[in-house]
Amino acid sequence: MPTGATLPQPTSTPLSKWSKAMPNLLVIDDDRTILALAEKALSPIADITTAASAAEGLAELRRGAYDAVLLDIQLPDQNGLAVYCEIREHDRRIPVIFMTVEAASNTAIEAMQLGAFDYIAKPLHVEPLRDLVEKAIEQRQISSVPVAISADDEGGDQSAELFIGRSPAMLDVFKAIGKVAKQDVPILIRGESGTGKELVARALFQYSHRSDETFLAVNCAALPDNLLESELFGHEKGAFTGAESRRIGKFEQCNGGTLFLDEIGDMAPSVQAKVLRVLQEQRFERVGGNKELTTDVRIIAATNRPLEQMVQDGDYREDLLYRLNGVTIELPPLRDRLSDVPSLIRFFLAQAKKEFNKPDLEGLSPEAVDLLTAYVWPGNVRQLRAVIRRCVLDTVMPVITPDTLPDEITGTVSVAEKTPVDDATPKQESVAGSQLPQLVRRLLDERSTNIYAEAMEYMERFVILKVLQATDGNQSQAAEMLGITRGKLRDRINSYNIVLKSDVLVEE
Amino acid sequence: MNESQRQRFSDALVRVAGDEEILEMLAKIAAEDAPGLMSQLDDYVKQSELAEAARVGHALKGLLSTFETGEPTCELQPLIDAARAGDQSTVTSVHSAIQPDLNQLVSEIDALVG
Numbered sequence: 031m032p033t034g035a036t037l038p039q040p041t042s043t044p045l046s047k048w049s050k051a052m053p054n055l056l057v058i059d060d061d062r063t064i065l066a067l068a069e070k071a072l073s074p075i076a077d078i079t080t081a082a083s084a085a086e087g088l089a090e091l092r093r094g095a096y097d098a099v100l101l102d103i104q105l106p107d108q109n110g111l112a113v114y115c116e117i118r119e120h121d122r123r124i125p126v127i128f129m130t131v132e133a134a135s136n137t138a139i140e141a142m143q144l145g146a147f148d149y150i151a152k153p154l155h156v157e158p159l160r161d162l163v164e165k166a167i168e169q170r171q172i173s174s175v176p177v178a179i180s181a182d183d184e185g186g187d188q189s190a191e192l193f194i195g196r197s198p199a200m201l202d203v204f205k206a207i208g209k210v211a212k213q214d215v216p217i218l219i220r221g222e223s224g225t226g227k228e229l230v231a232r233a234l235f236q237y238s239h240r241s242d243e244t245f246l247a248v249n250c251a252a253l254p255d256n257l258l259e260s261e262l263f264g265h266e267k268g269a270f271t272g273a274e275s276r277r278i279g280k281f282e283q284c285n286g287g288t289l290f291l292d293e294i295g296d297m298a299p300s301v302q303a304k305v306l307r308v309l310q311e312q313r314f315e316r317v318g319g320n321k322e323l324t325t326d327v328r329i330i331a332a333t334n335r336p337l338e339q340m341v342q343d344g345d346y347r348e349d350l351l352y353r354l355n356g357v358t359i360e361l362p363p364l365r366d367r368l369s370d371v372p373s374l375i376r377f378f379l380a381q382a383k384k385e386f387n388k389p390d391l392e393g394l395s396p397e398a399v400d401l402l403t404a405y406v407w408p409g410n411v412r413q414l415r416a417v418i419r420r421c422v423l424d425t426v427m428p429v430i431t432p433d434t435l436p437d438e439i440t441g442t443v444s445v446a447e448k449t450p451v452d453d454a455t456p457k458q459e460s461v462a463g464s465q466l467p468q469l470v471r472r473l474l475d476e477r478s479t480n481i482y483a484e485a486m487e488y489m490e491r492f493v494i495l496k497v498l499q500a501t502d503g504n505q506s507q508a509a510e511m512l513g514i515t516r517g518k519l520r521d522r523i524n525s526y527n528i529v530l531k532s533d534v535l536v537e538e
Numbered sequence: 539m540n541e542s543q544r545q546r547f548s549d550a551l552v553r554v555a556g557d558e559e560i561l562e563m564l565a566k567i568a569a570e571d572a573p574g575l576m577s578q579l580d581d582y583v584k585q586s587e588l589a590e591a592a593r594v595g596h597a598l599k600g601l602l603s604t605f606e607t608g609e610p611t612c613e614l615q616p617l618i619d620a621a622r623a624g625d626q627s628t629v630t631s632v633h634s635a636i637q638p639d640l641n642q643l644v645s646e647i648d649a650l651v652g
Contacts, residue, residue, distance in 0.1 A: 061600050062571060063564045070560050104596055131600045153603045156555045 052077045053097035053167045058087030058113065059129060060106050064154065068100060071156045072163055084108035088116055096124055098166040103130040103141070103149075114141055122242055125166035129154065146283075151275065169246070194377050195370030199362035203230065206359045211237035216309060218294070218354045219332040221361030223487075224412030227332040230359055231290040234330055244287030246280050250301075251293035259301050260317050269318020279316065281308055281325045288328045294354065295335030295346065295521075302347045305329075309353045329354075335521050345518065364407040364414060371403045371414065378415050382422035385477075392428040394421075401432055405439050412480060420476045491526045494519070498528070543650060550605045561605075565650035568601055572644045575601065576637075583633045591629060592621035602640075605647050610639035 055076040057068040065080040072078055079094065081087035084105045091099070099117055103110035114126055125147035141149065147166045150159060210217060211234050219227045228247070235245045250258055256270070264279030280289055297305070308314050313324050331354050340346035364371070375394065383391045394402070407413055417439065421430045432440050469488055473481045494512065501507040509519040522528075539558050544551065547561065554560045575598045582591035599614040613636045620628035 061597065062567045063601060063604050066563060066567055067554070067560065067604075070563065071554075104593075106593070106597075131596065131603060152600055153550070153553055153607060155553045156557075156560075 053170070054079065054094060055098050055100065055163060055167075056081065056087060056090055056094070056096045057100040058082075058084065058105065059100070059102035061102070064102070064129065064152070067154060067156070068159075071160060075160060075164055076167065084110075084113045088113065088120075091117060091120055091124075097170045098147070098163060099124055099126045100163070101126055101128055103128050111141055114146060123170060125169050127162060127166055148283075194373045195367060196373070197362075197367035197370045199367045200370060203359060203361060206357075207233050207237065210234070210357050210359075212239055213357070214239070214328055215357055216329045216331065216354055217356075218358045219330065219361065220358060221332075221334060222363045222410055223334050224410030225361040225363060226411055227334075227361060228290070228292065230361065231292075231330045231332060235288045235290070238288065238328065240286065240288050240328055244284050245290065246284045246287065247290040247292060248280055249292045251296035255298035255301060258297065259304065262301065263304060263314050263316055264319075265317035266319040269316070273318065276316070281314055281327055282316075282323060284327050285325045286327075288330060291329060291331045293333060293335075294331040295333040295337055295340060296518075299347070302350050306347060306350045306353060309350070334525075336524075340521070343520070364410045368403055371407075372399065374411060374414055375399065375402060375418060378418040379422065382419045386419075386422055388422055388425075390428050391422060391425070391430075394430045395432070397432050398430050398435060401435060401439050401441075416473075416476050416478055419478075420472075423475060423477075490522065491528075494522055494526065495528065498523075539650060543646075546646065547605055547650070549607065553604075562650055564604055565647050568604065569644065569648040569651055572598065572601055572647070576640060576644070579633070580637075583629055586626055588621040588624055588626065588629060592618050595621060598640075602643060602647075606643055610636045610643060613639070 053076045055068075055072060056079050057065055057072075058081045059065055059068075060082050062082070065082065069078045069080060076097070079090055079096075081090050084107050087099075087101070087105075101110055101113060101117070105113065110128060114128070117124060117126055126141075127147050128141050128149035129152055130149055131152045147169065148162055150162055207230060217234060219230050221227050231247070232245070235241060248258075248261060253261055260269075260273075260277065260279065262279050262281055264277045264282055265273050267273060267276050291305070304314055308325065308327070309329060312326060313322055315322055337346055337351050337355075341348045341351055379391075379393065383389075402414075402417075409416075417436060420436070421434045425434050466485065466488055470481065470485055473484060478484065494508075497508045497511050498505075501511065505519055505523075512519065539562065544558075550561055551558065554564075575594055579591060579594045579598060582588070582594060595614050595618040599611055599618065602611040602614075605611075613632065617629055617632040617636070620632065
């Protein structure tokens with residue numbers, strides 16, 4: 031098999047699942063079966079370049095622009111760790127995944143502690159390998175998008191939507207970022223879903239003293255409690271069923287860097303206690319381990335949940351809340367900064383025009399802009415972005431007019447009708463959950479990058495409604511049946527605007 | 539790939555997500571590369587070049603583990619460890635003990651090539 035060669039390029043630039051040009055992956059290994067397997071298995075998600083030695087791999091790395099590297103830990107001409115250091119010297123933000131026949135080797139652990147993205151044991155399993163490479167590429171994209179922080183920079187870099195807008199509420203956010211980015215303190219970012227909490231975290235990282243170090247993001251709501259604990263703190267071999275080798279957690283991996291804990295409110299008490307200890311003492315143990323480890327990690331947390339209420343309900347540790355919210359940045363909902371909508375439209379329009387290759391698109395008609403600026407945007411900036419992208423995709427004319435806009439914006443369907451649920455007898459289609467296929471199709475059409483979260487929200491709302499109906503609105507019983515705390519259920523009822531009416535027979 | 543081969547390499551098939559075409563492609567490469575590595579290992583063991591024996595043993599283990607992680611592939615690890623420790627007698631005895639099984643595995647891999 032030839033090495034040092036990229037797979038043949040189709041005539042037009044292919045788009046990846048990230049709706050941009052295919053990412054580039056460099057695979058360095060002297061085992062030809064590994065190179066062949068990577069080329070075959072990973073070509074749907076990335077353009078693969080292979081190298082059979084350290085020298086060849088490093089030369090290739092300097093020639094190309096790579097989004098991730100798969101690196102054998104033992105190469106014929108150079109130790110993998112030395113190669114890793116050279117990769118870091120070239121570009122500190124390229125995620126490097128080590129491959130090793132000896133998963134518990136000291137070299138692999140040492141590499142992780144130096145900031146390698148992860149390691150994977152040989153023989154390679156295609157599916158976990160693909161998942162890991164996708165995660166690495168996502169990480170690369172999160173940590174390398176440049177942002178412009180100056181609120182006064184009129185001609186500033188418009189590559190990040192966070193810094194678009196001059197409303198007083200957003201100027202306060204910009205100022206807060208400027209003030210605290212370089213302070214080595216934990217920060218809590220609060221705001222409704224879709225307001226851009228992750229963008230703030232990214233900005234805080236990029237303007238901190240740790241900007242050359244690792245930035246890792248963990249969504250605490252996306253993992254079951256036991257897996258979250260292992261993800262954050264790592265585990266020892268044999269710590270639990272399936273723990274076949276030692277694993278380095280994010281706190282250890284991110285030593286010297288910044289860890290973004292999204293959805294910090296969705297954390298089991300046992301994990302809360304361990305996170306608190308890291309915040310207080312920068313110390314922790316891997317799951318199943320006795321050895322105390324130290325780490326130097328800056329924590330940026332985010333939530334849209336009412337942590338104070340959760341503390342009162344006994345669902346959240348008060349001491350953790352106080353540790354986290356020493357500095358809090360509140361992101362306003364879009365309805366509180368409607369004056370920023372035109373700038374955001376311009377930004378998303380230009381972005382979508384380029385991305386979907388619509389050179390003839392001139393813009394939006396004044397009527398369309400009026401409707402967009404009068405809408406309340408319950409889904410915030412994320413919803414606005416999705417609407418603009420969909421309009422750009424749908425339009426066949428050079429100007430987007432009101433008839434291209436979704437019904438809820440033109441007023442064909444009232445806002446109230448589109449509000450998630452306004453009582454416990456929601457519409458038949460919502461209760462039945464029958465809109466999931468349409469929702470996923472629409473999100474696919476819009477090339478959304480948030481399909482998982484939106485589908486999960488839809489599913490969660492549906493499940494909670496069904497169980498509440500089954501218990502005639504009894505929350506304690508519903509929480510028990512759902513296997514969640516009453517506090518969590520109350521929080522979800524509030525989030526989804528479910529109003530329980532005990533005197534109303536709940537019908538499907 | 540026939541039914542007995544599917545059973546023999548069932549774990550390997552799971553690792554490649556059931557894609558027999560990929561496994562056959564990998565088998566072709568392994569069948570080309572394994573004999574050379576085994577012959578190098580043989581030479582290095584005989585010449586007491588233990589560092590090289592460890593390196594080639596490691597490469598052979600990686601190559602064969604795509605198809606079989608149990609014996610005889612896993613038996614290469616004691617050989618590698620002994621070679622790294624400079625223990626010539628263990629290297630020699632392990633090497634002669636596992637050689638027939640390694641040859642058998644390589645021939646089974648070779649038979650996968652359509």
